[in-house]
Amino acid sequence: MLKIYNSLTKQKESFEPLDQNHIKYYSCGPTVYNRIHIGNARAFICADLLAKVLKGIYPKVTYVSNITDIDDKIIEAAKEEKVSIKDISNKYFNIYLEDLESLGINKPDLQPFATDYINEMIDYIEKLIDSNNAYIHEGNVLFDTTKFKNYGCLSGRNLDEQKAGERVNLETYKRNVNDFTLWKPSNNGEPGWESPWGFGRPGWHLECSVMSELTLNIPFDIHGGGNDLKFPHHDNEIAQTCAYHGSSEPQDFARYWFHNGFLNLDNEKMSKSLGNVVYLEDLLDVYDGNQIRLALLSTHYRQPIPWNKTLLEQAKTVSKKINKFTKDLNLTPKFNVDTLIAQDLLDDLNTPKAIATIQKLIQSPSNNIESELETFQYIFEGSKHKVRLDDNKISEIEKLIKERDIARKNGNYDQADEIRDKLTKMNVIIEDINGKTVWKI
Template sequence: MKIYLSDTLSKKKKEFIPIDHKNVRIYACGPTVYNFPHFGNARMAVVTDLLVRVLKQKYKKVTFISNITDIDDKIIEAAKEQNVTIGELTNKYHLIYNQDMESLGVSLPTFQPKATDYIADMIDFIKILVDNKCAYESDGNILFDTDSYKYYGALSKRVMNDQKTGTRVKKANYKRNDNDFILWKPSFKNEPGWDSPWGLGRPGWHIECSAMSKKCLGLPFDIHCGGVDLTFPHHENEIAQSCSLGNGNLKPESFCNYWFHNGFVTFDNIKMSKSLGNIKLVRDLLKKYEGRVLRLCLLSAHYKQPLDFSENSLKQFKNYLHKLDYFYNVNFSEEYEREKIVNNNYFEEFLSSLFDDINTPKALRILNDHISKVRNTTLTEKKIILQSIFKSLKILGIEKSSLNKLENDKGEIMKLIKERENARKNKNFNLADELRDKLKKMHIEIEDTPDGTKWFKTK
């Protein structure tokens, strides 16, 4: 069976042919770790996790790299506000991100490189760009000269000449061209910085992905993933940097072969934003719903399409999965039969929908069709269909046993937090402190925020 994937660069659905069949290589732009991940952030992690699962059905080895941005102006700001070091802040939220994604059934990437561990690689990268005359210095910054890369705009299909003459915001006077972007900038006073040929400074955001994907995967690699909002300028800039390392302009394909972009997430048809106060944190949703319910919701629309969710849709997904739990109680076969499938046409049908550009709505329709067939058939056929259903649920990551340890502990944690909230309301601060200590012993750190108590595991 062939695998097909949509590719943003060619705007086509293409057969997936890996560069090296023995090792499929994928890169995804990971989170900037300075706050709790919201449901929109989780979509990239969940759809990419499914992509890896699907590829593993065909290829033995899939190397999946997803970076952690642990240096950035927002991080510097947040650390200052919270009066903690940048390392303390980023380590905490890195851990929280991984825990929340684990609750959604997302496996850890093969490797999660942290930007600050690759500063030397970024400096070497920028040096080459300067030597190749693709970068210039201005006001102490090193900027990438987007006019030097003739394919700039190829991914996002922007016509760059129109932009130059258009009525967009006035260009910053230290830039030769509006689209030029910072590779390196100076650090002042208490800002974190690293020694470089251009003085004490720190990298811009875009350069980290180019440097880390090159170092961790080698160029070109197979698939680059990320949210659709990163297409421009972030991914366009990654291409420009990575394709300007040699003599002359290399084509975008010399960076990676497929661009896999997932759509936005909205709540009640409204974009989640801080100013509207409608940001749904994964952590808060997990208080009400199992991780597999949230995961099913994130997979219910095709990954390329926008995804809208509501309290109502989450309730429906919850009921749906509970209904399926019935099958786990059917005493029809030995456990191994659930896992071991030989020539199961039902499963082949299900898998073919995922091989066709990770078409989850179609996969779920096929799954439902199989479910409807279970009751009115022979015992032998019933076993085959049930085997397929179990295996299908497992690939999607929404099977019953997908509850992880954290989720199992959640009941007890929530109980203690509730007791502590009550103690605080009743001004019984001794009891509140005792409960906090008790949670600490369970490696649970709590934080009182205007939106209620937040908790996270410290280990």
């Protein structure tokens, strides 16, 4: 019934669950050290989209998404804020939950924390060493990628090609260029745990192999994450899990691999180093949660989203049109399989087609319109978040910014400063970036 693109076989397939009565799905979750930006939000919304469709058609679904609460970035953030790593991860975990809610993303059924599984990870590493799949070097334990013959099968990377090209950069203790850290020493007051290889902490890739197996058992149905996780993260997960169980078949770990595309700002990949990160909390000032949700789902999950204001404005218009139509109806959001909207979604989660379908339907409603709208609401409208600023206030702010730009262009700096003060009094923070003025509340 459900067709889904499998990144492992690189084709759209009919989804055949291992057990029709219980679907098991794991998706890589956040490293909790920072507020989420709109690119993160896309990954979480795509993961939620699949979970919602699965829950719409199967009686029981267990959706697991891990929380990485030990990582170099967290250690760095803790140092900067002069607090413990637990303080950082707790703080940003709670913010992450709020952000999910604001976009109508349901909480995953299980959210295992990496630091709750340290003993299990140590046992796992010991078995990998005993079976000759991992080796020790001065407090480090590394996975030997040449021991897994299908290494790179998900991303399609060729191991030999990489070796030849990248050997120059080989760290001295690595036997092969792709070998990755299972355990590393913690020095100079860094947080860590006692282990047979000394005081240290696990490498990032390990937690997903350990926690997915302990929460879902293997093989499970679907493993997901952003496209950027295919290599090395997911290829490493496959290698560890298969090596641990003496298998060479990636499908002994997870049957289907589900990956979402990037989010590009004005056709440029969003990244901190480019200074073009858009934080969700800023967008929530000016758009309803459901409008942002609709904008994020207006592109098919596998395609890159060209993220810009026009996309958000279009989503806002569509959302208002639908709300106007539904406001007097008594609807219960649910997945009605016999609707056109459901059929669009069952075909590899074709959200842009479903959005087009609902717009056609409200123009010339069929008898089944309520059932269609319920399905639409179930997928596209889970958020209760309302915009923090109304349209009038936004136009007022934008008008003042325009006046300030003109004043500056004409050399009227006193007037420009006056306008800036006025904006500050309205709690608007403005910043001049690359000749453009951006603002937030």
